Amino acid sequence: MWTKILPVSALIASVTLTGATAHAEPTSPVGGEALGGHGLVAPTGVKKPPKSKATSYVIADADTGEVLAAKDAHGRYLPASTLKTLTAVTLIPKLDKERRIRPSQNACNQEGSAVGLSPKTTYKVEDLFKALMMSSGNDAAMALAETNGGLAKTMADMNAEAKRLQAFDTVAKTPSGLDKPGQSSSAYDLALIARAGLANPDFKRYISTKTSKFPAPKGHYEISNHNKLLWRYDGMIGVKNGWTSKAQASFVGAATRGGHTIVVSIMKHEGFFWEEVSQLLDWGFSVRGKAAPVGRLVDPLPAAALAAPGPSAVPSAAAASPGVSVTQAAQPPLLDTAAAKQTDETRTIGSLVIGGGLLFGMIWLGYGIRRRRGRSRV
Incomplete structure (x- = not known):
C-alpha cells in the first residue's frame, strides 16, 4: 500500500x-452577444436610431424586455443620481412607507443635491422616497439608508439586489450616486433596474409625481420633479436623471403610448439631453414590433440560483438576429x-x-x- x-x-x-x-x-454579455460591443447595435430593415451624444445608451420595450437598439450597452460608467433607482427598488419593499423618522445630522449634512431635511422635523418614509426620486435628495438617500439599518447594510442590500436583477455591471458604493471609486453602472443595467421599478406601484407613483408638499419645521413647502420630460413628453412616466462633473449627464426614463412602454437609458452625455431622449423614445415607439431585437432585458434570478454555489447561471439572449447590424466588433468592456x-x-x-x-x-x-x-x- x-x-x-x-x-x-x-x-x-x-x-x-x-x-x-x-x-x-x-x-457572455447579459442579454445577448450583440450587446457586448462598444459600437451601435441596431436592427436592419427600419430607420436608424437618432444620433445621440451619449457615450452609451439602450432603447428597450419594457413590456417584452426586447432591446431595440443599443450603444456600448455594458460599458461601465459613473451613474451619478441614476443610481437612486437601485436605492428605491431595493428599499421600497423593505421599509414601511407610513413609518415616521427623524433624520440624523449626518443625513441632513450630505453634500450635493438635497431636499433640505432638518433634524428637527419628523418625516414619513414615503416623504423621503418622494424627495429621493423627485428632488434627487442626497440627504433623503442617507436618511433612508440609516432607516434601513445603516449605510453598510444598505450598500450590501443594494448590491445583492443588483445581482438578483442580473445588473452585473452595477457596483453601488453610495445610496445617493455621489461619485466614489469603484462605483459603476451601465445603460443596460439602468434599463433593467428601471423596468423592475416600474413593476412596483409605489415606485411608479413616486417617479410620476410632478409636484408635492414636503414637510418643513413649520408647515411645508413644495418640491418639483427634476425630470423635465414629465412636462414635455406625451406619455412620460418618469424615472431618474443624474449629473456630476466626473459622470457627466445620465438619465433613465420610461413612457407609455398606446398601451406600450418604452424605456431609454443614457450615460456620460456631455450636455443638454432632453430633446435627444425624446427622439430616442419616439424611435422606440415607431419600431417596436416591426424589427428584430438586438438583445433582451433579462429576468431576475430565481431565489434558488442565488442561494446555490457555483458559477452564475446567466440566461443569455441569442446572438443578434440575422436582421441586426453591429457597427463595431463585440468586445465586452x-x-x-x-x-x-x-x-x-x-x-x-x-x-x-x-x-x-x-x-x-x-x-x-x-x-x-x-x-x-x-x-x-x-
Missing part, C-alpha cells in the same frame, strides 16, 4: 480553480476595481492556506505509513 503525495503547486492550483469557479462572473482586486487577493490567500493544509496532511499520512512499514520488518 502506498500514498501518492502531490506537489504543493498542484494542490494550490486545484483549490484555486475550485474557488474561482464558485464565484464565476457571467462569461471590463472594469478593474479595487474591490475586485481585493476579492481576488483574498481568494488567493485562502487557496494557499487550504493547499498548505492539504499538503501537510498528506505528508503526515505518508510519514505514518512509512513508520508502520518499518515496524513490520523488525
Whole structure:
C-alpha cells in the first residue's frame, strides 16, 4: 500500500480553480452577444436610431424586455443620481412607507443635491422616497439608508439586489450616486433596474409625481420633479436623471403610448439631453414590433440560483438576429476595481492556506505509513 503525495503547486492550483469557479462572473454579455460591443447595435430593415451624444445608451420595450437598439450597452460608467433607482427598488419593499423618522445630522449634512431635511422635523418614509426620486435628495438617500439599518447594510442590500436583477455591471458604493471609486453602472443595467421599478406601484407613483408638499419645521413647502420630460413628453412616466462633473449627464426614463412602454437609458452625455431622449423614445415607439431585437432585458434570478454555489447561471439572449447590424466588433468592456482586486487577493490567500493544509496532511499520512512499514520488518 502506498500514498501518492502531490506537489504543493498542484494542490494550490486545484483549490484555486475550485474557488474561482464558485464565484464565476457571467462569461457572455447579459442579454445577448450583440450587446457586448462598444459600437451601435441596431436592427436592419427600419430607420436608424437618432444620433445621440451619449457615450452609451439602450432603447428597450419594457413590456417584452426586447432591446431595440443599443450603444456600448455594458460599458461601465459613473451613474451619478441614476443610481437612486437601485436605492428605491431595493428599499421600497423593505421599509414601511407610513413609518415616521427623524433624520440624523449626518443625513441632513450630505453634500450635493438635497431636499433640505432638518433634524428637527419628523418625516414619513414615503416623504423621503418622494424627495429621493423627485428632488434627487442626497440627504433623503442617507436618511433612508440609516432607516434601513445603516449605510453598510444598505450598500450590501443594494448590491445583492443588483445581482438578483442580473445588473452585473452595477457596483453601488453610495445610496445617493455621489461619485466614489469603484462605483459603476451601465445603460443596460439602468434599463433593467428601471423596468423592475416600474413593476412596483409605489415606485411608479413616486417617479410620476410632478409636484408635492414636503414637510418643513413649520408647515411645508413644495418640491418639483427634476425630470423635465414629465412636462414635455406625451406619455412620460418618469424615472431618474443624474449629473456630476466626473459622470457627466445620465438619465433613465420610461413612457407609455398606446398601451406600450418604452424605456431609454443614457450615460456620460456631455450636455443638454432632453430633446435627444425624446427622439430616442419616439424611435422606440415607431419600431417596436416591426424589427428584430438586438438583445433582451433579462429576468431576475430565481431565489434558488442565488442561494446555490457555483458559477452564475446567466440566461443569455441569442446572438443578434440575422436582421441586426453591429457597427463595431463585440468586445465586452471590463472594469478593474479595487474591490475586485481585493476579492481576488483574498481568494488567493485562502487557496494557499487550504493547499498548505492539504499538503501537510498528506505528508503526515505518508510519514505514518512509512513508520508502520518499518515496524513490520523488525
